[in-house]
Amino acid sequence: MRVDNDDILRSSGTDVRKCMKCGKCSGACPSFDEMDFPPHIFVSMVERGDAAALLSSKSLWTCMSCFACVERCPRGVEPANVIEAVRASAMSPQGANRMRPEDVPVFLGAAGECLVPQQLLASAFRKYSR
Amino acid sequence: MTKIGVFVCWCGSNIAATVDVDAVSEAIKAAPGVVFATNYQYMCSEGGQAAIRSAVAEHGLTGVVVCSCSPRMHEATFRKAAAGAGVNPYMVEIANIREQCSWIHKDKAEATAKAIALARAAVAKLNLDRPLTAPETPVTKRALVIGGGIAGIQTALDVADAGYEVDVVEKSPTIGGKMAMLDKTFPTLDCAACILTPKMVDAAAHEKITLYTYSEVEKVSGFVGNFTVDIKKRARSVSVDRCTGCGVCSEKCPSKRAKSEFDQGLRERSAIYIPFAQAIPNVPVIDRDTCLKFQTGKCGLCEKVCPSHAVDYSQEDEVITKQYGAIVAATGFKPIGLERFDEYAYSRSPDVVTSLEFERLCNAAGPTKGHLVRPSDGKEPKTVVFVQCVGSREASGIGAMKGKPYCSKICCMYTAKHAMLLREKYPDSEAYVFYIDVRTPGKNFDEFYRRAAEEYGVHYIKGMVGKVCDEGNGRLTVRASDLIENRQLLIDADMVVLAAAVEPDPSARALATLLTASMDTNDFFTEAHPKLRPVESPTAGVFLSGMCQGPKDIPDTVAQAGAAAAKVIGLLSKDRLVGNPCVASCDETLCNGCSACERVCPYGAISYETKTVVDRGAKDERRVASVNEALCQGCGACTVTCPSGAMDLRGFTGRQIMAEVDAICR
Amino acid sequence: MPVESAFQPKIAAFCCNWCSYAGADLAGSSRLSYPADVKIIRVPCSCRVNPLFILRAFQRGADGVIICGCHPGDCHYTSGNYFARRRAALLFSMLDYLGVESGRTRVEWVSAAEGQKFAATMNDFAKTVASLGKCRRIGDLRCRTSES
Numbered sequence: 023m024r025v026d027n028d029d030i031l032r033s034s035g036t037d038v039r040k041c042m043k044c045g046k047c048s049g050a051c052p053s054f055d056e057m058d059f060p061p062h063i064f065v066s067m068v069e070r071g072d073a074a075a076l077l078s079s080k081s082l083w084t085c086m087s088c089f090a091c092v093e094r095c096p097r098g099v100e101p102a103n104v105i106e107a108v109r110a111s112a113m114s115p116q117g118a119n120r121m122r123p124e125d126v127p128v129f130l131g132a133a134g135e136c137l138v139p140q141q142l143l144a145s146a147f148r149k150y151s152r
Numbered sequence: 153m154t155k156i157g158v159f160v161c162w163c164g165s166n167i168a169a170t171v172d173v174d175a176v177s178e179a180i181k182a183a184p185g186v187v188f189a190t191n192y193q194y195m196c197s198e199g200g201q202a203a204i205r206s207a208v209a210e211h212g213l214t215g216v217v218v219c220s221c222s223p224r225m226h227e228a229t230f231r232k233a234a235a236g237a238g239v240n241p242y243m244v245e246i247a248n249i250r251e252q253c254s255w256i257h258k259d260k261a262e263a264t265a266k267a268i269a270l271a272r273a274a275v276a277k278l279n280l281d282r283p284l285t286a287p288e289t290p291v292t293k294r295a296l297v298i299g300g301g302i303a304g305i306q307t308a309l310d311v312a313d314a315g316y317e318v319d320v321v322e323k324s325p326t327i328g329g330k331m332a333m334l335d336k337t338f339p340t341l342d343c344a345a346c347i348l349t350p351k352m353v354d355a356a357a358h359e360k361i362t363l364y365t366y367s368e369v370e371k372v373s374g375f376v377g378n379f380t381v382d383i384k385k386r387a388r389s390v391s392v393d394r395c396t397g398c399g400v401c402s403e404k405c406p407s408k409r410a411k412s413e414f415d416q417g418l419r420e421r422s423a424i425y426i427p428f429a430q431a432i433p434n435v436p437v438i439d440r441d442t443c444l445k446f447q448t449g450k451c452g453l454c455e456k457v458c459p460s461h462a463v464d465y466s467q468e469d470e471v472i473t474k475q476y477g478a479i480v481a482a483t484g485f486k487p488i489g490l491e492r493f494d495e496y497a498y499s500r501s502p503d504v505v506t507s508l509e510f511e512r513l514c515n516a517a518g519p520t521k522g523h524l525v526r527p528s529d530g531k532e533p534k535t536v537v538f539v540q541c542v543g544s545r546e547a548s549g550i551g552a553m554k555g556k557p558y559c560s561k562i563c564c565m566y567t568a569k570h571a572m573l574l575r576e577k578y579p580d581s582e583a584y585v586f587y588i589d590v591r592t593p594g595k596n597f598d599e600f601y602r603r604a605a606e607e608y609g610v611h612y613i614k615g616m617v618g619k620v621c622d623e624g625n626g627r628l629t630v631r632a633s634d635l636i637e638n639r640q641l642l643i644d645a646d647m648v649v650l651a652a653a654v655e656p657d658p659s660a661r662a663l664a665t666l667l668t669a670s671m672d673t674n675d676f677f678t679e680a681h682p683k684l685r686p687v688e689s690p691t692a693g694v695f696l697s698g699m700c701q702g703p704k705d706i707p708d709t710v711a712q713a714g715a716a717a718a719k720v721i722g723l724l725s726k727d728r729l730v731g732n733p734c735v736a737s738c739d740e741t742l743c744n745g746c747s748a749c750e751r752v753c754p755y756g757a758i759s760y761e762t763k764t765v766v767d768r769g770a771k772d773e774r775r776v777a778s779v780n781e782a783l784c785q786g787c788g789a790c791t792v793t794c795p796s797g798a799m800d801l802r803g804f805t806g807r808q809i810m811a812e813v814d815a816i817c818r
Numbered sequence: 819m820p821v822e823s824a825f826q827p828k829i830a831a832f833c834c835n836w837c838s839y840a841g842a843d844l845a846g847s848s849r850l851s852y853p854a855d856v857k858i859i860r861v862p863c864s865c866r867v868n869p870l871f872i873l874r875a876f877q878r879g880a881d882g883v884i885i886c887g888c889h890p891g892d893c894h895y896t897s898g899n900y901f902a903r904r905r906a907a908l909l910f911s912m913l914d915y916l917g918v919e920s921g922r923t924r925v926e927w928v929s930a931a932e933g934q935k936f937a938a939t940m941n942d943f944a945k946t947v948a949s950l951g952k953c954r955r956i957g958d959l960r961c962r963t964s965e966s
Contacts (some may be wrong), residue, residue, distance in 0.1 A: 040547060044588040048633035050495065050618025054640040062635065094495055094618060096546040096555060222843045223860070224835075248858070251846025256937075257854050266854045273859070670896070682891065690896050734862070754896040787895035788866030792905065804862055810874050816857040817828055817878035 026111070027071045034107035038069040040097040047091035047101045056084040061091050061101040068104055077112045081105065088139065154243070154279055157188040157213040158271060159204060161195035161220035163250055170254040172264040176219060179268045183275045187211050196226050201233040208237040215239065215281060217274045219247040219267060240283035242733060242803060247274040269816055276811035284733035284802055287781050291377040292477040293724050296321065298369055298663060299482035301329020302348060302706060303698025303713045305355050307480050310717030312360035316724045319474065320355065321364045321383055323659060324413070326431035327352055329484055333414060333508060335515040335522075336573065337706055338565045339600035345517070349430045356432045366437055368659075370471065372479070372666040375782040376693030377729045379476045387467040389438035390424070394462035397434035401454035401463065402426065410442040412519070416509045418527060419519035424454045424463075429517060438463075478693050478720045479667060481677055482713070483660040485699040487652035488543045492554045496539065496650055501622040502527040504648040507566055514573050524577050526647055529626060533646035536574055537630045538567045538585045539617045543653035545588065556653045556674060561703035563651035564591045568601045570649060571610040583610045584643060586617050586632055594705070613641070620648050654703050668756025669694045677701050687716040690754050692783055695719050734803030735784035736791060738777045741767040742798035745775035749790035749799050757783035758790060827881035827947040829856045831940065832871070834864045836894035837929045838886030844933030845940075852940035863887070864925075865898030869909045872923070876913070877956045882922040882947035886936070889927040899927070917954055921946045 031038065047061035054060050059067065059081040067076055076082060082105065091101040131137050160177045162168035173191040181189045188211045192200050195218055207213060216239055218230050223246035231241035249267040257263040295311050297304045300322030308318040320327065331337075332352075334344035355361050364383055371382035390401075405422035412421040414428050423443040426436045444451035445465060455463040487508055490498040498504045503526045505513070516522035526533055540563050546555030564587070571583040585604075590612070592598040604610045615633035623629055630643040656675045664671045669689040670678040677696050680688040687696050697716040698709040723729075736749075740763070750758045757780045765772050777790075777798070791799045791806065800806055833839040839860050845852070861867055864887030872883045885906055887899040903925055910923040924943055928936045 042545065042588065043635070044541070044545075044616045045614070045633040045635040046616035046618055048618070048635070048640060049586075049616045049631060051640070054633075060633070060638065060640075062633065063638070090618065096541075098547060222839075222846075224840060224843060248843075251843040252858055253854075255846040255849055256851045258851070259854075262854045266857065269857060273857070678896065680896075681894070752897075752901065754898075785895060787863040787898050788861070789863070789895065789898055789901055792865060792868045792901070801862070801866065804866060806868060806870070809859060809861065809866075809868075809871055812859050813830060813871055813875045813880075814878055816830060816859070817875055817880045 027068065027073045030068060030073050030104070030107045030111055033110060034100070034104045036098065036100040036103055038065050038099060038104060041065050041069060041099045042097055044096065046094050046096060047099075050090040050094045052088060052090065053084045053086050057081040061085075061105070064108075065099055065101050065104055068108065073108055073111075076108050082109050082112060086139075154185050154215040154281070155187045155211065155213050156185045156215045156217060156275055156278055157204070157207045157211060158186055158190075158217045158219065158275065159195055159200070159207075160189070160191035160249075160271070161200065161218065162191060162193045163221060163254075164193065167220070167250050167254040170257060170260055170263045171249060171267045172260060175264050176249075176267050176271060180271045180275065183272050185215070185279045186275055188213065195220050196229055201229075201236075204230075204233050205237040208234075208239055213239060215243040215245075215278045217245050217247060217271065217278055219249045219271050219274070221250040222246075222248045222252075242284035243278065243281050245274040245278045245281070247271045269818070272818070273812040273815035276815040277808045280805065280808045280811055281803070286733045287731040288728045289377050289731070289782055290728055291724060291726055292379070292475045293317070294319070294474070294476050295478045295480060295720050295724060296369075296379070296381055296474075296476040297480045297482055297697070299329070299484055299657075299698070299700070300327030300363065300365065301482065301484045301698065302331040302351070303484065303700075303709045304329070304480070304482035305351050306710050306713035307482060307697045307717045307720070308355055308361050309351065309358065310714050311720050311724075312358045314717075314721045315360070316721065317360050317362070319362045319364060319383075319476070321367050321369055323366070323368050324427065325366045325388070325437040326427050326433070327355065327363060327365060328428075328430075328432070330486075330508075331706060332428065332430070333416070333511060333515075335511045335518075336569060338569045339594070339596045341569065341572070345430060352430070352432045363433070364472075365433060369663060369666060375780055377477050377723070377782070379479055379693065381474055381476055381479070383472045383474065385470045385472060387469050388435065389440070389463065389465055389467050390436050391462045391464050391467075392433055392435050394460045395435040396460050396462075397426070397436075398459065399426065399436075400457050400459065401436055404453050404457045406451065406453060407442050407444050410439055415512050415519045416506070418509060418512055435462075438465075478695060478723050480695045480697050480716050480720060481660070481663060481667065481669065481689070481700050482697040483657045483663060483700040485654045485703070486657055488556065488655050490542065490650060490652055493542060493650075495619050496542065496617070496648065497620040497622045497628070498650060501620075501628060501648075503533075503626075503628060503646065504620060504622075504650065506650050506652045507563070507570065508652075510570055510649045514570075514577075524574065526626075531646070532578060533574075533581065534578070535582045535643065535645045536571075536584070536647045536649060537617065537628075537632075537643055537645045538571055538583065538649045538651065540564060540567055540585065540587045540651045541616075541653075542650040556655060558674060558703065559591065560651075560654045561591070562654065562705045565594070565597060565600065565705065567649075567651050568604040568610070572604050572608045575608040575610060583608075584645075585610055585612050586615055587612060588614075588616060594707070615641075654699065656700055660700050667691060667694050670754060687712055687719055691756055692785075693723065729782070731782055732786055734786045734801065735781050736779045736786065736788070736799055736801050738779055739798045739800065740765045740776045742796050743776040744796045744798070745777070746795060748793045748795060749777055752789045752793045754787070754789070755783050755785055757785075825948060825951065826853075826855050827944060827952075828879055829853075829882040829884065829944060829947060830875045830880050831856050831858045832861050832864065832867045832883070832885045833858050833928075834887045834894070834898075835860055835862050837888035837892065837927075838864075838936070840930035841886070841928040841932045841936040844930065845937040846933075848933045850933055850937035852937045853944040856940045856944060863893065863895050863898035864902035865895070867902060867905075869905055872909060872913075873956060876918055876953060879953075879955060881950070881953040882924075882943060884924045884926060884939075884943050886926050886928045886939075889929055892929065916956065918956070919950055921950050922953060
């Protein structure tokens with residue numbers, strides 16, 4: 023799959039060159055242990071134009087879009103938005119394979135209560151739906 | 153009409169080899185105003201200067217053009233020579249026919265033609281020159297230092313040692329500033345009080361130094377050499393002359409609920425209090441906001457118990473007006489507030505402290521008598537996490553709302569110090585330092601930091617803390633990244649110490665307005681030149697000492713304080729200040745009072761006043777610009793900004809530059 | 819457009835006293851040549867250059883005008899070069915509109931240590947101006963001279 027790094031930079035709406043490699047995003051990320059490329063490495067790879075390698079990464083789908091990194095980033099890099107931009111470009115190609123419905127994890131508890139933030143559900147909906 | 157003499161220099165062969173000097177002196181005779189022209193081997197020599205003198209005497213010259221090397225080289229020489237011959241020194245113009253002609257051109261005809269053009273331009277300009285007199289103003293030989301921390305104390309001592317009177321204005325009840333709150337100092341780990349308090353005593357005892365504590369600068373007028381300053385001495389409610397500093401009043405005071413400013417709120421103090429044991433003056437002050445006598449009228453205990461009858465509730469604020477030749481801003485800094493950094497749980501957990509609070513917890517004179525314990529339960533901490541860059545280096549986005557874009561400079565070093573102190577006090581403790589970069593430029597600084605890691609076993613981890621959770625059972629969970637090993641850490645900590653960014657003291661902004669001294673976007677005072685004039689404000693006569701100019705550690709602060717003192721001494725040692733006459737002036741008949749010039753002036757030299765303007769016989773009362781010639785540096789920004797052409801720059805008037813343009817475009 | 823080789827453009831260079839004029843002096847003492855058509859006018863600061871001076875130069879037959887000042891952040895008077903830059907940006911675009919091509923006007927930062935840069939800048943600027951040929955004069959409707 024081909025990916026245009028400039029597109030990602032544009033659609034993320036942030037400037038990844040502002041990153042000073044402090045790692046506060048990865049210090050705050052609740053999904054850190056589920057990620058192959060934690061937020062700071064993710065941003066760093068986009069910065070050096072290596073977004074293509076991220077398209078098949080686990081991180082793309084384990085980011086919960088909780089925005090802790092956006093909130094805490096001292097440089098306004100907004101890592102979650104960078105991840106979202108790569109996610110969007112992974113989904114945009116016509117005819118690409120997507121996850122099947124049975125891959126979607128169960129977010130509801132026994133009593134039907136929501137176990138995750140509402141925002142995550144919305145984000146997951148975008149991730150997995152056609 | 154100016155009677156002009158033109159002198160063309162050969163500069164040996166430097167000019168004469170490429171420029172036909174005879175042709176130049178011959179051609180320039182035709183220029184308007186020129187009554188005499190000649191050429192000479194070395195104009196800057198005694199012979200050349202004598203030639204100027206005799207030509208002035210013989211031809212009655214009122215202006216001199218020298219075609220020679222760059223004015224940056226010999227303008228002063230020729231001005232002096234002209235003055236010696238009885239010509240106003242500002243009626244001298246230089247045509248640069250060496251650096252800008254003979255040295256860069258090879259073709260003699262071409263170079264000669266250019267030299268003639270440059271000479272014509274100089275003559276055209278000189279025709280419009282008017283005699284100028286350099287303004288002279290007397291100097292008041294007394295300095296004012298605003299701020300009584302280590303910066304202010306050092307500047308005051310250095311200036312006073314040179315024999316000049318110095319007044320120090322400090323807004324808190326004692327001098328000493330932030331340094332007095334510190335426990336140990338890097339990189340030597342000697343105690344701050346041991347090196348600071350002797351200096352405080354020296355300042356108080358110095359016959360040339362007057363301390364105004366619990367006082368503020370209220371008004372500043374005048375200019376370099378002649379400032380008039382109103383100092384408001386706030387009512388202490390205790391007579392400084394009578395008080396012996398015995399401390400009975402504080403002991404007996406029934407109101408003990410106020411947070412001690414000196415101890416960073418970690419201890420409560422009485423309403424009548426001495427901030428700390430070595431305070432200078434060692435005289436209490438009544439905090440009227442918490443004093444029962446002032447709030448309810450019922451108490452008066454301190455007055456009764458005072459053995460020397462020093463307590464005086466009727467004292468009122470007093471304003472003192474004094475004259476100064478120089479003013480030094482030494483207003484210092486404070487750590488930023490951390491209320492908005494929710495992720496570190498600073499507001500929620502008492503065991504998350506700032507570095508300055510940690511200093512007080514370590515200090516033998518502090519709230520715990522130097523026994524380093526957790527503020528929540530008084531237990532000794534076993535695991536302490538230090539977080540660097542809290543609020544520093546925050547550039548944009550949501551973070552910029554909370555922090556500062558700059559590096560606070562001192563945090564890396566004091567964090568290393570704190571971690572060492574912890575490991576020294578409790579050898580079985582663990583110290584974790586989370587850093588983005590460790591910055592240790594300074595003599596013996598990097599060695600100090602490495603000692604913390606190598607000898608004291610402090611764990612340095614490259615990464616940042618993302619979240620601190622107060623677990624509610626006295627435990628703090630710290631979630632952080634370790635970028636080298638690419639993992640996320642969860643540390644169970646007893647205490648978290650936050651290295652809060654520094655910011656200028658909030659009083660600096662108001663002071664800058666009073667002094668018309670400029671500030672940067674972070675409210676640090678701007679220096680006159682970032683490299684070459686680092687201790688002077690662009691406003692003449694105002695100098696900068698310490699943190700008010702930018703983040704600094706103690707060695708840098710003391711060095712800068714001394715440098716500021718040297719500048720002050722240089723100024724005060726003069727009896728009269730000779731100014732630059734090439735300054736802006738306002739044609740009041742043209743000024744429309746728009747204030748545009750006032751806004752662009754980097755020196756605060758322009759003010760507006762309402763006066764009667766007489767224009768062709770008609771009298772009119774209106775608001776016009778007025779230039780303070782002692783402050784104006786002659787840049788000309790106002791002249792171009794002025795929409796009505798009222799502002800002009802002497803020595804470089806609009807008409808003069810136009811005349812030069814005309815001459816070279818001929 | 820064919821350019822006559824004999825064409826010698828008239829160029830006025832406004833140099834601030836603290837950086838650029840000293841840079842020009844350094845170019846001189848380093849014997850770095852640039853065309854004799856460049857003639858320097860010394861001003862205390864680049865912010866002293868009134869747009870009127872530039873208009874006057876073009877009106878009186880200049881073919882190019884260059885303003886040289888201290889590098890941003892290095893202004894002797896703290897902020898003068900920023901004023902100069904803003905004024906020049908406005909004036910030059912207006913001049914371009916009036917038919918004085920943008921190649922005839924320039925702002926350049928030259929420090930006192932940049933003699934080399936000063937000479938190179940002047941050589942380049944003179945070349946550009948020469949390639950544009952003679953500048954059409956800006957007329958002054960108030961006092962029409964015989965040549966306009």
